[in-house]
Amino acid sequence: MPKITIGVMGPGASATEADLCHAYELGKLIAQEQWAILSGGLNLGVMAAVNEGAKSAGGFTIGILPGADRRGMSENIDLAIVTGMGSARNNINVLSSDVVIACGMSAGTASEVALALRAGKKVILLNETGDGNDFWQKLGAGDVAIASSPEQAISLTKAFLSHQFG
Amino acid sequence: MPKITIGVMGPGASATEADLCHAYELGKLIAQEQWAILSGGLNLGVMAAVNEGAKSAGGFTIGILPGADRRGMSENIDLAIVTGMGSARNNINVLSSDVVIACGMSAGTASEVALALRAGKKVILLNETGDGNDFWQKLGAGDVAIASSPEQAISLTKAFLSHQFG
Amino acid sequence: MPKITIGVMGPGASATEADLCHAYELGKLIAQEQWAILSGGLNLGVMAAVNEGAKSAGGFTIGILPGADRRGMSENIDLAIVTGMGSARNNINVLSSDVVIACGMSAGTASEVALALRAGKKVILLNETGDGNDFWQKLGAGDVAIASSPEQAISLTKAFLSHQFG
Amino acid sequence: MPKITIGVMGPGASATEADLCHAYELGKLIAQEQWAILSGGLNLGVMAAVNEGAKSAGGFTIGILPGADRRGMSENIDLAIVTGMGSARNNINVLSSDVVIACGMSAGTASEVALALRAGKKVILLNETGDGNDFWQKLGAGDVAIASSPEQAISLTKAFLSHQFG
Numbered sequence: 050m051p052k053i054t055i056g057v058m059g060p061g062a063s064a065t066e067a068d069l070c071h072a073y074e075l076g077k078l079i080a081q082e083q084w085a086i087l088s089g090g091l092n093l094g095v096m097a098a099v100n101e102g103a104k105s106a107g108g109f110t111i112g113i114l115p116g117a118d119r120r121g122m123s124e125n126i127d128l129a130i131v132t133g134m135g136s137a138r139n140n141i142n143v144l145s146s147d148v149v150i151a152c153g154m155s156a157g158t159a160s161e162v163a164l165a166l167r168a169g170k171k172v173i174l175l176n177e178t179g180d181g182n183d184f185w186q187k188l189g190a191g192d193v194a195i196a197s198s199p200e201q202a203i204s205l206t207k208a209f210l211s212h213q214f215g
Numbered sequence: 216m217p218k219i220t221i222g223v224m225g226p227g228a229s230a231t232e233a234d235l236c237h238a239y240e241l242g243k244l245i246a247q248e249q250w251a252i253l254s255g256g257l258n259l260g261v262m263a264a265v266n267e268g269a270k271s272a273g274g275f276t277i278g279i280l281p282g283a284d285r286r287g288m289s290e291n292i293d294l295a296i297v298t299g300m301g302s303a304r305n306n307i308n309v310l311s312s313d314v315v316i317a318c319g320m321s322a323g324t325a326s327e328v329a330l331a332l333r334a335g336k337k338v339i340l341l342n343e344t345g346d347g348n349d350f351w352q353k354l355g356a357g358d359v360a361i362a363s364s365p366e367q368a369i370s371l372t373k374a375f376l377s378h379q380f381g
Numbered sequence: 382m383p384k385i386t387i388g389v390m391g392p393g394a395s396a397t398e399a400d401l402c403h404a405y406e407l408g409k410l411i412a413q414e415q416w417a418i419l420s421g422g423l424n425l426g427v428m429a430a431v432n433e434g435a436k437s438a439g440g441f442t443i444g445i446l447p448g449a450d451r452r453g454m455s456e457n458i459d460l461a462i463v464t465g466m467g468s469a470r471n472n473i474n475v476l477s478s479d480v481v482i483a484c485g486m487s488a489g490t491a492s493e494v495a496l497a498l499r500a501g502k503k504v505i506l507l508n509e510t511g512d513g514n515d516f517w518q519k520l521g522a523g524d525v526a527i528a529s530s531p532e533q534a535i536s537l538t539k540a541f542l543s544h545q546f547g
Numbered sequence: 548m549p550k551i552t553i554g555v556m557g558p559g560a561s562a563t564e565a566d567l568c569h570a571y572e573l574g575k576l577i578a579q580e581q582w583a584i585l586s587g588g589l590n591l592g593v594m595a596a597v598n599e600g601a602k603s604a605g606g607f608t609i610g611i612l613p614g615a616d617r618r619g620m621s622e623n624i625d626l627a628i629v630t631g632m633g634s635a636r637n638n639i640n641v642l643s644s645d646v647v648i649a650c651g652m653s654a655g656t657a658s659e660v661a662l663a664l665r666a667g668k669k670v671i672l673l674n675e676t677g678d679g680n681d682f683w684q685k686l687g688a689g690d691v692a693i694a695s696s697p698e699q700a701i702s703l704t705k706a707f708l709s710h711q712f713g
Contacts, residue, residue, distance in 0.1 A: 051617075051624060051625060051626055051627045052625075052626070054626075085626070111626065111628075113628070117467055117642060117666070118642070119549075126549060127549060127550075128549055128550070128552075128583070128609065128626060129549045129643065130609075130611070130628055130639060130643050131639065131642035131643045132469075132639050132642065133466065133467040133468070133469065133638060133639070133642050134303070134306075134465065134466035134467065134469055134639075135306065135449055135465040135466065136306050136330055136333050136334065136465070137300075137303040137304075137306040137307070137464075137465065137466055138303075139306075139330075140300075140301065140302050140303040140305075140306075140631060141303070141628060141629065141630050141631070141632075144615060144616070144629035144630065144631050145627065145628050145629045154354070155354070156329050156330075156332035156333040156354060156355070157329070157333050159325065159328075159329035159332075159354060160326050160329035160330045160333060162325075162329075163322050163323070163325035163326035163328075163329055164302055164305075164322075164326045166322035166325075167302050167322040167323050167326060168302065168615070180350060180353060180354070181347070181350040181354070184346060184347040184350045187346060188320070188321070188322060188325060188346070188347070189322070217451075217458060217459060217460055217461045218459075218460070220460075251460070277460065277462075279462070283476060283500070283633055284476070285383075292383060293383060293384075294383055294384070294386075294417070294443065294460060295383045295477065296443075296445070296462055296473060296477050297473065297476035297477045298473050298476065298635075299472060299473070299476050299632065299633040299634070299635065300473075300631065300632035300633065300635055301615055301631040301632065302631070303630075303631065303632055306465060307462060307463065307464050307465070307466075310449060310450070310463035310464065310465050311461065311462050311463045334449070466635070466638075467638065468638050468662055468665050468666065469632070469635040469636075469638040469639070470635075471638075471662075472632075472633065472634050472635040472637075472638075473635070486686070487686070488661050488662075488664035488665040488686060488687070489661070489665050491657070491660075491661035491664075491686060492658050492661035492662045492665060494657075494661075495654050495655070495657035495658035495660075495661055496634055496637075496654075496658045498654035498657075499634050499654040499655050499658060500634065512682060512685060512686070513679070513682040513686070516678060516679040516682045519678060520652070520653070520654060520657060520678070520679070521654070
């Protein structure tokens, strides 16, 4: 049986310091739950931070890469999926995750939140500035929850998982 | 040389009456400009309405279908591209459009707005309820404009095109 | 209603002189039948030649581009679909074609023949050196036909179309 | 660092008894080398057999699923990637593999061999009936090797890997 897989999405080059700290912490906490972490896999922004945090706690990390080879990959990826399809791979990110956590906000992250809702997935927004929280909650109805800390994101994830699997 | 191609995105089954009227009108106005219309191609919601409007004015319509065959296609499609890749085809929709107009809002539409901004495309929001306008304008900076009518959406499209091609 | 669309696939940089002549001729003949021509869209090898032939006879040409923008596109493309997904777009090429003609052979062309057969499409091989003809005919059973000239490829296409639509 | 990942491709419903035996054996042998096994992930034909063999020897199995959810997945998959893009996912299969082994032959398998060669990957054909061996070897030049047993496929894989990694 596949492990529970939590997708962590967030800004690349435009990540804020808060996004990066949250992502590192999320990586650690998810690893401690024995869940796999799925991300866009690049050595950049939230992707880099979440995988570094995960590996600091012995987690298992999956990177769904946009390019046609492994260039630019985070060194903390255990399993690399090479898609060669650019941002269209964002749909694979969310389809392959049991729950999606958006840590920070950017155009790419917004596409992942939207595609996740389109696919009926549960989404947790952990977003210092709160940009778009109202918009996404209205759009996603009960499928979107707002977290104010990595710890709360984990609690909300557990609640969503227990609905799905429990 | 390819014609100028305007992507019109919007809700399917959840489209409001205002969305449908706007989409029909947009289709007519885009056709009158001799631009091609690109949509998700299904016989549903904004996709159905914009293509019907376009054909009422002799326009040329392109449908980028999510399924692996033409089932569910609007009868007003002149050219069908069959992708077989579900919502991942939303990225093709925006990459293939010179300007993207979002008519109404839904999770699928939000993914297209986000993917368009990710790809550096210009986006016009024509959205009766205004949901997310502030969020998208902040996220997209100068790449997002707000229209309050189909006519204004056309004027804004012309302004964006003259920047790109003029 | 969409026009009948014939996919013409073939080698890029490795195309032989025979492949290029056949492709140019195929483009002309398909245009004369009033069918649309769908190809990979690049300004290279069989893609360039078939679109040049098609435009010499007033045809309509569709290019399904592998890159994330129009760079490298043949100047004889009427409608450009920008996929940004590299060789994975080969599946879109065949799903969007009513019949597929392979003009010459290469790894990319072989992937299109195989994906076409996987999708239940009819394939015509026009292939000076005959490489793989036996293999493909055995693999594709009644779905593969062998042509020895562009004119014969058109006759075989008509036969396949009359089965599908007639 | 990601583990070495060997893609094993082969027929689904049309697999022969020889294909299934070879696939089971391949799965066992690859697992014994501590390499990960990547396949199309379905509970069908070569995909089912290779994953069963792998798990019998404690291997790690990755399934790149064509559908939009996990329906039809082999129960012996450790990590499921859900693509929702049908046969276009075949390109991801080969881009994500260090070496590709084709066990048996079908249209889908042929597309994977061709896409692998297109991407510059090394391919090993293990194919009782030998269908297409000459065609693929000529097309792929030094990138294609022929194995007559699962054991030989492993030896050839080692030779290819030592070229790639050192």
